[in-house]
Amino acid sequence: MLILLKGGRLIDPVNERNENGDLWIENDRIVAAPPGRLADEVHDVSGKIVMAGAIDIHSHIAGGNVNTARLLLPEKHQNHLPNPPSLPLSTAKWSTFETGTIYASMGFTTVIEPAIVPHQALQAHLELSDIPIIDKGTLTVLGNDDFLLSLLREGEGQAAVTDYVASAVAGSNGLGVKCINAGGAAAFKYNARTFGLDDVVPFYGLTSRQIVEALQRAVEDLKIPHPLHLHANNLGIPGNVATALATIEAARGERLHFAHLQFYSYGAEGGHGFSSAAAELAAAVNAAPNVTIDVGQVMFGQTVTVSADVLRQFNGAETARPKKSVIHDGDDNGGGIVPYLYRENDFVNAVQWACGLELFLAIDDPWRVFFTTDHPNGAPFTTYPEIFALIMSRDARAEAIARLPQDAVAMTTLPSIAREYNLNEIAIMTRAAPAKLLGLKDRGHLGEGGLADIAVYSPGKDLAKMFRIAHLVFKDGDLVVRDGRVSRYRWGKALKVNPGYDKVIDRRLAGYYDHHFGVSRDLFAVKENLLPRADAFAEVACAR
């Protein structure tokens, strides 16, 4: 099948294109204009914006903690809309089916679930299998796991740590490594109530810093494309900018992805003891080319915080709204589910909202700042269109700022920032840069040979509408969305890496599981035949 998208404005930062032109698709790939051939299908997209499909690097869309959140809050996702017969469960709120449907309708074609502990990997991949249309991937959470901590305590050396990391990532079919409050969940089991970068995990005598450093090294040694994805210590605490700055420093110039930085951009100034330190933090990011960040923007409204940072979630449980929460001391990380209502008239929430936008706007390089709400922690991903509008329009921001408590606004630099993202920068931040960060060479651009994951938007005054209702979306060359409506399901892949390692570590792990847990490690393996469809995975090469 040969498809022609005729006359759209092609925005492709990778190939430095920002011009009107034709785009040809054959089967699942973007191809050069084939001389002498007629397209089987022509879409006149003149006046439209044509970009690669968007890639979300950090969105909690699957896994035990997310599912617990669904079950905790039935009253928050009542349904009203029947689904078309061809799209079962697509209108069931917060279902996996709805997740894929809404992402696709906004032009997203790849989404990464960033927090899957190895013992939850099978459930996570079962859930991902029921997210239609888009490709998915998971990051494997390490850093509170007893086996790793015991390797480090015994001083077994980096090679053993690296082999273990490889085995854990391969066994859980992950695309990279995430570390969540390194050592914090383990320390919480010993009744620690706070845990900073240089605090020591009881029993193991290791600091968070040491754990992060070992994981960072392992990821680099394994040539996993995505750098260590770090959820740092002291999330959400006034004055935690100090932790963020120290964490950037602790990366020692090595690659590091700092997750949902907004939640670490707080000073302790002013009468409320809470202020934005986002400008200072953005300057530190600008000065550290080894560091990438995603924002974790807050938007006002009801949401639920879902995090494997069980220590932080335990401390946050008293702010739950509605007033109920789940705290799970799981194997390794565990997690906490705390419903939360971000209110526009709340001082702290207003500062948080501004902090995120300050980071978006004050970090200069769109290749190093990523577009996230840490869904659903800062806001559900369905708020993305409004966020695009806010970063692209100073007027839209001014309107929103006017509604906030002005003493909160005064604790931020937001009103003074004039920058407006242009579409090329949006394409970098949501397409080109994520593909590069994750090592996905086949997407994020419109060059020949690229995967035909394409989003076509209708530009207009209403920027949010433009991004909410994609005009056309192709996934692997299949037209799946027309004017924001998904026409049919197709099933994407879970992207994973398969790093090579010395299998001796697997024998040690087998013994460790038998002795410590009293169960076989094989129980937790993600066996492909347990998933609903064959060929569930696609491998991304480990090479840098």
Add this chain to the structure above:
Amino acid sequence: MSEARIDGKPASLAAAAERAAEILSAARMPVIAGLGTDVAGARASILLAEKLRGAYDHMHSARIFADLDVMRQAGLMFTTPNETRLRADVLLFIGKDLTKIWPAMIARLSPAEIPAFDLAREPRKLLWVVPGRGGAKLEGLAIQTLDSSNLHMTLAALRARAAGRPVSCAKRVLRKLDEFVEVLNNARFGVAVWGGDSLDSLSIEMLHGLIRDLNKTTRFSGLPLGSDSNAAGVVQTSGWMTGFPVRTSFGRGFPEHDTWRFDATRMIESGEADAALWITAYGPEAPPWKKNIPLVALASPQTAFVREPQVRVEVGCPGIDHDGAEFSRETASIVGRLASHRSPAPSVAAIIGEIAKRIGEDASC
């Protein structure tokens, strides 16, 4: 070879699937019940319920919602068997027959062993709150027991004493309560283990309150033993597919959840449901309702039905006849079970797939 029967007479699988599709699609409100099946079977069942605009329920819903209702009302703190085994310096058992519910409990939690990750490396302290003295014996282990004819009241008294509040009761009982509270307050990582019918939602909510209170100064968590027949796995699958647990209906074209309205037995006895698909791949449980309605059964071979179902297919057991993913009480997570005695007996998912493709359009899920 697997057996399929239509009205008690041997039939091919294809004919059985055809007849099942006729019965279920002719119903105004079909209900899928039992749901003793692996994740793949639950998934297929929920998609079929959506197609039929029917409802679905699990045979162990009463126990599922004893825990889940507390979570949805007040929240929960819980942990895993692994963490319990490796860390718990105090084990607080609540309820009777825990080792009947989970025969492997002692082997799995190793109460006799010093917890490997405990800093103090002291023998575990074992407490048991149970009706009657006989219920709390573990071979060769020293256990402090609290005889409770009313678990809710006992847990309320423990919670009050742990918070330093007075309770009015006999001196002897108070002394016993305070002995327990002393151990609970001094736990480093205590775990309350509960299960069975003797704990209702009110008792579990009180226990949860006690656990929350203890966490003000120390660490304590819970380990619910849950139910059999992959109840937790079916609830998890239902959760990601629809947002809701079982007792969910597609009557209006979208999932609606209500623990009373979509109780399968109630729907059938009241006449609201007019056909049923009964699924028990793990054991030979028969449907609990009395009313005679058209019945399709995907059941394990020994199931003894009061009335012969209109369609009956013998299915294999996940982890025995075929591979399957299910929620494991051993690990409190969904795990893969490879077939121990692989056989041609069909899986629930396979048979439902055969039924579903004979109904309406194929949506390629």
